[in-house]
Amino acid sequence: MHDMPSSRPTNFCDACAIRNRAICADLDDREIGLLNGIGRRRKLSAGEQLMWEGDEAVLVANVIEGVLKLSSHSADGKEQILGLVYPSDFLGRPFGETSPYGVEALTEANICVFERADFDRFAREHPRLEHKLLERTLSELDRTRRWMLLLGRMNAEQKVASFLLEMAERLGTTVAGAGTSVALPLSRQQIADVLGLTIETVSRQLTRLRNDGLIDLPSRREIVLHNHADLQARAS
Known part of the structure; x- marks a missing residue:
């Protein structure tokens, strides 16, 4: 597992700038408090890698500030950028064993990070979050299709x-x-x-x-x- 410098202030979720647009938007105060207990804030520098394609999926994250890129590599090592992610976007593969893409910060970024196992358990116990995850997954699929059209056609x-x-x-x-x-x-x-x-x-x-x-x-x-x-x- 890669090093993950982070912090968790007591008002971690209450002070979140993107709470009303993030994956946790539909949770009540009690659920937000429980989510606060498993989350960490992390700062990324421009060019810093958060996830590696094909590695064990140990993290998921909400983007609070900054812009990151999703990328994959062909057999000959050529990078293919799959899309950009912005504040309030969700990163990672809940319930998955490996990361399907690499994630790199294009700018300085602040993210809300969760251990995937902890997040998976929380999502199973809170159906509203599972529903939100499904909505985000479908939206991400639509965005990926538009991005491939942009790059290819x-x-x-x-x-x-x-x-x-x-x-x-x-x-x-x-x-x-x-x-x-x-x-x-x-x-x-x-x-x-x-x-x-x-x-x-x-x-x-x-x-x-x-x-x-x-x-x-x-x-x-x-x-x-x-x-x-x-x-x-x-x-x-």
């Missing part, structure tokens, strides 16, 4: 437009009269790696979208989306 413009729309949905802040502002957690190179493009291609596509009036680029880590409908048309 879309051109560069569609990929970048789709990526920006997802960022806006998951991380965006609406600014009155100015569209949706997104503080990008990824560098241009990381975006390129995630989308299977070169950094030059990503930069060209962003410049084109800006010149067409669909976005603004106040800085390298901020994008403002002005026209979601036109971006959706570009993405499709």
Whole structure:
């Protein structure tokens, strides 16, 4: 088992920023208290690995802050990024013996970690959590299908437009009269790696979208989306 530096404050669940959107959202206060007893907070640095593909599935986790990537590797060692996970997303394979993918932090991240055996036992004893797990599993399947379409069938413009729309949905802040502002957690190179493009291609596509009036680029880590409908048309 890999080292897992962590902490558990007394108000661990009460102070959780994503409690109303996380896997535990439907639990009552008593159940939250019990879940608090088996959870730990853990901080990840950018580039730090949380789970390894094919390893024993010893952990599951809720993402509180940050962005992580799910990836798999082919027989020749080539990485295939399966998707991104954001705050309130769930990681790991409850009731499974091995991890189906690797998980790496793309940015600094805070997560809520559970030993899988403890979490499995808790889920069996609390049907509302089991139901939520099923909902999340089906949603993850839908997201994976969309991601494989993005990587396999879309051109560069569609990929970048789709990526920006997802960022806006998951991380965006609406600014009155100015569209949706997104503080990008990824560098241009990381975006390129995630989308299977070169950094030059990503930069060209962003410049084109800006010149067409669909976005603004106040800085390298901020994008403002002005026209979601036109971006959706570009993405499709």
